[in-house]
Amino acid sequence: MQPLLWNKNVIQNVKDQTGYDVPYQKAWYSLKMARDIVYGTWESSVQKLPAYLGAIQKYNPGTIVEWKHKAFQASTAAMDGNQQVLPLAFAVVDEETYPWFLQQLSRHVIRGRRGMCLISDRHGGLIKAVREGPDFVSPHGVHRYCLRHVCSNFNSTIKNVVLKDLCWQAGSEYQLRKFNRIMDEIKKQDVKAFAYLDAINKEKWTASHDGGWRCGILTTNMSECINGVLKGARRLPVSALVEI
Structure with a gap:
């Protein structure tokens, strides 16, 4: 089942195959039932998540898991030596908690390394969080704008x-x-x-x-690439989002 399937797609598919006009509410409930069968319900998804993350941590060496009851998705990505996008970290929280996310990034990914360059938009909360952290201010690293x-x-x-x-x-x-x-x-x-x-x-x-910090990367397009991959999954239960 495609995550990006919408109610209008269900209505049109039924119309094309049977000639029957499905009411919008019936299409909505049918699509919800199908998602629950394929991806699980939101309730069961949250219940399975601790065990699921534990399995990822066990079988994917280097994975760091911190379980908190939080549902906004934040992520960072980098580019490897082959010019390919490499996801570094993601978190599912209930709001845009930039200081917390940067602290976790510093603790589990950067881990004291110097020469880090963070490229982001000019969100006021993020700029403030960067200024208060040690990793992206001189002499440890830099913060650049997309x-x-x-x-x-x-x-x-x-x-x-x-x-x-x-x-x-x-x-x-x-x-x-x-x-x-x-x-x-x-x-x-x-x-x-x-x-x-x-x-x-x-x-x-x-x-x-810039002084060469960006290494030719001018935008946050790599993060938008990750967001594009997850676009359909954002409407799915959280365990399906983590799996994708």
């Missing part, structure tokens, strides 16, 4: 797609001379747009001021 999010936020304020493209060009340019030229063009077209970008620490969002 250029795609910077450009999106920039466009939400300036509302000019031409300037948004220039913002991307400025952030992705590795040569300082070319970066300055693009910024001058932005300033020429809109002083407020220039002031918006100039107010952001250039080390955080531009390749030309």
Whole structure:
């Protein structure tokens, strides 16, 4: 059964195969019953989760499990030497608990290593949590902003797609001379747009001021890749989410 199957798909499939129009509520209950049969119910899923995580910890060496009654999914990913996405850690909690998640990441994944570079969006809670932690501030590591999010936020304020493209060009340019030229063009077209970008620490969002920490990675697309894989599973019981 496909996790991404929706009520409208059930209604259309029945219509195509039988000619019968299924009421929306009946389609909803039928789909729920099918998910319960294939993936289990939410209640049984939560009950099985401690034993399930224990088995993962036993048979997958290096796995760290901390059981807490928390249901928002947070995750981190990295890129290995073959340029492939490597999931590092995930947590299922009841809210966006950035300090707690970064503490667990530090304790179980980073474990005192230096030279770590964290790339994220500019969520205020996450920025505050990073500043309060030891791993992504100098001299231990750095925190960088996803250029795609910077450009999106920039466009939400300036509302000019031409300037948004220039913002991307400025952030992705590795040569300082070319970066300055693009910024001058932005300033020429809109002083407020220039002031918006100039107010952001250039080390955080531009390749030309990064110092090589990013290793050419400008966005959080790898995390979005993981989110894409889990998109269908988010509606399933928690044990099915962990299994996927």
